[in-house]
Amino acid sequence: MIGGQRVLSMRGFRKAIAPANWALTFTRTLIYVILVTIAIVEAFPLLWMIITSVKDSHEVFNTVLPAEINWRNFPRVWFAMNFPVHLENSLYVTSLTVALVVALATPAAYAFARYRFPGREVAFYAFIGAMMIPPQAILIPMFQFLRSLHLLNSLTGLALSYVGGGVAFAIFLMRTFFLSLPGELGDSARIDGCNDFQVFWHIYLPLARPGMATVVIIQSLYTWNEFMFSNTLITSPGKKTVQSAVFQAVGQYGTDYTALCSGLIIALVPVVLVYLVLQRQFISGLTAGALKG
Amino acid sequence: MVASHMATAVRPKSLSLRLRPLIAPALFIAPAALALILTMAAPMADAVLLSLERWDGMTPPTWVGFSNYLNLIHDATFFRALWHTAYFTVCTVILQTVLPLLIASLLNSGIRGSTAFRTLYFMPVIISLTISGLLWAMLFEPNFGAVNSLLRAIGLGDFAPLWLAGVDTVMPSVIIVSVWQSLGFYLVIFFAALQGVPKELYEAAELDGAKAWSRFLHVSVPTIWPVILIVIVLNTINGIKVFDQIWVMTAGGPDYASATLGTYLYTIAFGAMGASNSRLGYATAIAIVILLLSIVVSIIQIRLGRRADLDSQIEM
Numbered sequence A: 001m002i003g004g005q006r007v008l009s010m011r012g013f014r015k016a017i018a019p020a021n022w023a024l025t026f027t028r029t030l031i032y033v034i035l036v037t038i039a040i041v042e043a044f045p046l047l048w049m050i051i052t053s054v055k056d057s058h059e060v061f062n063t064v065l066p067a068e069i070n071w072r073n074f075p076r077v078w079f080a081m082n083f084p085v086h087l088e089n090s091l092y093v094t095s096l097t098v099a100l101v102v103a104l105a106t107p108a109a110y111a112f113a114r115y116r117f118p119g120r121e122v123a124f125y126a127f128i129g130a131m132m133i134p135p136q137a138i139l140i141p142m143f144q145f146l147r148s149l150h151l152l153n154s155l156t157g158l159a160l161s162y163v164g165g166g167v168a169f170a171i172f173l174m175r176t177f178f179l180s181l182p183g184e185l186g187d188s189a190r191i192d193g194c195n196d197f198q199v200f201w202h203i204y205l206p207l208a209r210p211g212m213a214t215v216v217i218i219q220s221l222y223t224w225n226e227f228m229f230s231n232t233l234i235t236s237p238g239k240k241t242v243q244s245a246v247f248q249a250v251g252q253y254g255t256d257y258t259a260l261c262s263g264l265i266i267a268l269v270p271v272v273l274v275y276l277v278l279q280r281q282f283i284s285g286l287t288a289g290a291l292k293g
Numbered sequence B: 001m002v003a004s005h006m007a008t009a010v011r012p013k014s015l016s017l018r019l020r021p022l023i024a025p026a027l028f029i030a031p032a033a034l035a036l037i038l039t040m041a042a043p044m045a046d047a048v049l050l051s052l053e054r055w056d057g058m059t060p061p062t063w064v065g066f067s068n069y070l071n072l073i074h075d076a077t078f079f080r081a082l083w084h085t086a087y088f089t090v091c092t093v094i095l096q097t098v099l100p101l102l103i104a105s106l107l108n109s110g111i112r113g114s115t116a117f118r119t120l121y122f123m124p125v126i127i128s129l130t131i132s133g134l135l136w137a138m139l140f141e142p143n144f145g146a147v148n149s150l151l152r153a154i155g156l157g158d159f160a161p162l163w164l165a166g167v168d169t170v171m172p173s174v175i176i177v178s179v180w181q182s183l184g185f186y187l188v189i190f191f192a193a194l195q196g197v198p199k200e201l202y203e204a205a206e207l208d209g210a211k212a213w214s215r216f217l218h219v220s221v222p223t224i225w226p227v228i229l230i231v232i233v234l235n236t237i238n239g240i241k242v243f244d245q246i247w248v249m250t251a252g253g254p255d256y257a258s259a260t261l262g263t264y265l266y267t268i269a270f271g272a273m274g275a276s277n278s279r280l281g282y283a284t285a286i287a288i289v290i291l292l293l294s295i296v297v298s299i300i301q302i303r304l305g306r307r308a309d310l311d312s313q314i315e316m
Helices: A002-008 A019-053 A073-080 A083-114 A120-132 A135-148 A155-179 A184-191 A196-207 A209-225 A228-233 A242-253 A257-277 A279-292 B002-009 B012-050 B067-073 B076-107 B114-126 B129-139 B146-153 B170-195 B199-207 B212-223 B225-240 B244-249 B261-270 B280-315
Strands: none
Touching (some): A019 B114, A083 A155, A083 A196, A083 A209, A083 A257, A083 B012, A120 A155, A120 B280, A135 A228, A135 B261, A155 A228, A209 A279, A228 A242, A242 B129, A257 A279, A257 B114, B067 B280, B076 B114, B076 B170, B076 B212, B076 B225, B170 B225, B199 B212, B212 B225, B244 B261
């Protein structure tokens, strides 16, 4: 009995001798067992993907672990799937979309938070209503619209197709952020002779950086991961983004799981690197986005 | 837009004085408004028109009134897709609300290492639906996929299902993938909300002799109910428009067994290989159905949710 308790909780060992605490220790253990089981379930597919990517192709279905770690799949897939081009395409679309969304949404959100004007509520809800529109609804019109502008099969056109939804969401987030900043700052700057634009640019914009960072994180992740528009509006293989390129590769590689897994990992690395560096901002930014959205 | 509205309302004399405070906000908002009109409002209006037309994408469209919508009523595949969408939405709303909430409560029970667990659970959230879909398609492969290999290894080989390849198992499989991927996301939301519940409420309940389960039901749930409601609405909207992961894993197959409204309209508009666009008006009508469904259902949920909120406060 005592041996069991030691495994349960080192800290609670002394306390656990009292019978009342035995139940507590048991509950704690049960909680840990549940949490660890879920952790295994959540991690298993990712671990399997990593292990498979370093296997030799004849080991895939026969062994749990590879005899030796085999990195060859990565250079093979890197060139065969033309990753440098697709990564560059995704980077271009993501940067352009994020830059446009931040540049357009920040001043608008500022105006909705800091000015009173007739029609403000109506205009604001028109923006928010845009967030309800499912992407499927505008996919076909967007296809025709970009075709008429000769921007179909163009990465710039793809970025433009993301702007509307992105701006609506960013205004919503940033407005809340601007509302949390004190209004007195602007008032005193105006007394000192700043005009409306200067108040925005010199006083509030520097303070809004954390809000903008949230928008950048959410919009980058969304754009980088987006599939339906990028798979539909881009048709030539050399212009595909990472997501649709990986999807196209499935038909080509079939059951060559070592190649597919290496490909998925290459496609994942940029996002995972950013996530590991900005972990806290990532989690708080994404959840803040959801709660306010 | 705002300026012209005002111009009719006031006399010319005070016009410039009245308009002056409007100039700055109008300038701040105009670029965003223009972008939204061009890339959201115009395509949306176009979609409504398109749903009333017959169009192959090449020759000029012809006006057909509501016949696209009327044809939907006679389309058995549409109703299958509608049923699958409802099935997916109801299951994910329940599972992706209840499981994250329960696990968040466990993490919030004062155990050590909750940050490590949250970081780990959150990993699948940042992965794109495309990549997780492709990954699970490999794991679920019936003959040599990892999941069935595991089942055989522990002696459940007879049970090993066809997963994505089976007509009866494809929807549950797709739902499993969705739950796996989004667990961390909703869990972190609930965890943040639970951290905000005042400790005194739990202490008071404990003094009244409330067990852990009843503290969860009578303290945690009512206190964070607004957040629960948001998660339910988010899950509903995401469920009704579900597309990416299903398209990547099954393209709506086998034989439309996992077709949802999202994948069915995509099949009609762009074909399985993204080439043919034959019945664009009909496909757009389905898109409008998705839009209307998500608006109506989320409004109902918010209405009912607010009332439930009041009720639970009265009970307290």
